[in-house]
Structures are given as C-alpha cells and as structure tokens.
Amino acid sequence: MRNSKILMFFSAIIFFIAFSPSIAFADEGLREKISYYFNVDKANILVGIIIVFFCVAYYLYHAQKGKALYIRPIAGLSALEDAVGRATEMGKPILYIPGIMDMDDIQTLAGISILGHVAHKVAEYQSRILVPVSKSVVMTTAQEVVKEAYLKAGRPEAFNIDDVWYLTDDQFGYVAGVDGIMMRDKPAANFYMGTFYAESLILAETGYATGAIQIAGTAMASQLPFFVAACDYTLIGEELYAASAYLSQDAHQISSIKGQDMAKAVVLGCIILGCILVTLNSLVGLPDFLMSFVKFFEVK
C-alpha cells in the first residue's frame, strides 16, 4: 500500500514535468506576458526547486504525524563516537578542519553543523578539540558553536576559546599551519568536513603519517578520491549534507533526507526518459511536443 502511494506520487511528478513545459509555453502570447516578470529561460531550475520542495514536504508531513523514518547507517558517522573515544583514551586532542572556504559556502555550513555534534561528543568525553580555521567569519561562528556544544554537555568551564583560532586565508599557508599542528600536537582523530581543493591530500597524508584515525567529508568530486585513499572513512557528496540530520536523529531533519532521496529518484527518472527520447528522436524522429521535454531541461 505504502509503495503504491509512493509510486503514484512519483508518477504524478514525472507526468507534471513531462507535460508542463509544452502546456505552459506553447502559446507565444502567454510566454511574452510571463517573461516580463519571470526569466523563462530559468523555468527549468524553478521546476527542479519545486520538485525538491514537494518531495521534502511530503516526508516532513509524515514526520510530523509521528511516522518513523529509516535512513541507512553511514559508516563515517557511526565511527565518529569511536574516533572521539579513541582520542580520549590516548589522551590526545581531536583536530577538526571545517574546510577552507567562507560561511557563504554551503559545505562550510554543513561542516560547522557537524562540528557542533562532534564538539558535544568531545565535551561529553572530557577531551579536547582543536579547530584551526582559514576564514575569520568561520572562526567566530565555530567559536560560538563549540562554546554552545560544551554548554549543552554541561561542561562550560572546559571550553577554551583559543582552541578555535584563525590561521591564515592563504590556501597553502593554512595547510602548512595545520600540518605543523598535526606533527607537533599529534591529534588522535582528524575530521575534515567542508570544501577542500589541492590541500586535501597534503592534509590527509600528513594525518595518516601521524597515525590518527581520519574521517573526511566533502562534495568536491575532484578531491574525494584523495580522501577515500588516505582516510579511514569518507562522507561522499550528499552524505556530508545529510550528516547533521543523521547525527541529530531529529525526525524533521531526517524527513528532509528522505525527501531529497525521492527527488533523486525523480531526477533519475527524468534522465532515463530524456535519454530514451533523444535516442528515439535520432532514430525515427519524434513530434515536437515530446521533444519539448528535452528542450525544457537544456541549459541556457
């Protein structure tokens, strides 16, 4: 019953996507009136956002009704507590790197959200967390987040503001500084959560050389292979964004992960449909109203 409802909802979305472009923009007069207020070349982006919104809203509605939502375990996040525990047993600090970009980057926001959970765990275990950052605004935000995490754990006196400090904005100056911290302080657990570029492998390999357990997470596709090769656990792409919801175990936040999974299924359906239409069009030729689906999703 549940699967048939999901299938019907899924099919309705595909139908909406497939036919809304041709219905809405077939009439030139209507298109001209709309384009005065709305950039019709970006209509495909708006449709995508609406689809994600409704998918998230669907599961949010179910979460509010008290329905339990299951998401698969993520190995890197399950190992978080073990990593903090290991560092506590060894009497070594935990190193947390929230990426090298500023607070306007969505991966940095995700990294700072995860920092709150990690800092809370560190405070509970009565250990120490070091957070060297590359941007000033990230430093002030991270200080607040870590301070509140210690407060929530009931250990506000253990918070040391100097454990969250600014190094430098320069990419390689920052990685040189962090490498120095790793070699001198020998943290037992390293977390890399955020946006990274060329410095990712330098950080991960230096951390490996010190014998630390390493958990990384980034949505930079070019840096993921380096983290996968050098770290013990890696959160790949969307797992970084899902981590905060996963760690909080809040039903509303978990519902957003389920919603985004459904949106991914819709995107997959659209890709398959688009591939079939383009292939058929090249072989036998298709009517314009069918190809309008493909044209609607062209990047303009």
Next chain:
Amino acid sequence: MKRNIPIFITFITGLALILAHFVPRERQSISQIGEIVQDWAMIIFAFAIILGALNLLRVNIIEKVLRLAKGYGYSIVLVVAFFVTTGLGIGQGIEEGTKFFLIYKFIFTPLSATMFSLLAFFIASASFRAFRAKTGEATLLLVAAFIVMLGRVPIGDFLWTHIPFVSKYFMLSDISAWIMGFPNVAGQRAILIGAGLGAVAISLKILLGVERSYLGGED
C-alpha cells in the same frame, strides 16, 4: 528572540536572492537587491579579516610567546613576519618594485610552490597504499589506474605498438581516454547530482529555519 531574528534575516535574504535570480535583469529594482546583498556580504567579509588578524596575534603573542609554550619560536617568526610585511605594505605600497613585492615574489611564492609540490610525493604514497588487489573492486581500480597512468605518457603507446594485432585497431591512450571520458565522468556526474540535490535540501532547511545548528545553541 535571540535566535528568531537571525533566522528571519536568513529567510528574507535568501528569498530576496532567489527572487533576484529568477527576475529578468530588465526589472532592475528586484535584480539589484541580489547585487546589493552580495556587495554587503563582501564588505562584511573584508572587515572580518581584522577579527582574524587580532585573533592570530593574540593567540601567538599572549598564549604562546609570553607563556613560552611549546613551539613558541614559530610564533615569534610568525609575529615578526606579520608586522614586517604589513608595515612594508602599508608604508611603501604593494606594487612591483616595492619591498613588499620582493617578499611576495621571493619568499611567499616559493613557499607556496613548495607546499604544492609536496602533492607529487603524497600522491605517490597514497597510490602505493590504495592500489592493492585485496578485493575485486580494488583490483579493478588497480587495473584502471595502471591503464590510465601508462596511457597518458608517450611510453605507454610506444610499448603498446609492440603488441601484435591489437595495436592496429586502438592504442592504450584510446583506452585511457575512454576510461576518463565515460565511466569516470559518469561517476563524477552521479556524485555531483547527489551533492547538488543535497545542497538544495540543506539550503531549504537553512532558509526555513529547520537547520539551526550553525547558529549554535539549542536546535
């Protein structure tokens, strides 16, 4: 109230930027809102560097140098370099020919290049650990990496030409290009699609105030 005001500001600012993205540029009054907000953000980020500089000096001077903490020598070097470079930059300017530019060209740039060059050695050590045929997937990775690495250097095709029959139809560099152009791109695009959807979902959560952990405090 303390948490509601930032959430309200986040929602209004986010909504304004989204609207500015979809409104045609001819509707300048609305599209300009997005540009104004972004200008404000850049100004705030520029001023925030003062916070970082003060924190840097405080941590290194007070916590390290004055207390003679472990590694305080590095802090002395950092503080001296900071004041010398800043003083020269403010006093003489940063154009070519100034002492600031000399520091940039002959100290800072070679140091950055040195750090970047470490990547070559770290890639070798990471590859040595990663490319081991312990499982089926690892063996596949090893074979693919071997083909791609060899196919990207001239000696790969040179050795390939010595294999009879096969080299008449395709070269090792063709296989390498196919691996990079098809399975590799497919995998990267899959990750990008997932990451993109994840970014949209978390952005929606932040805009609507569902995700508040970046503010600190109770969720």
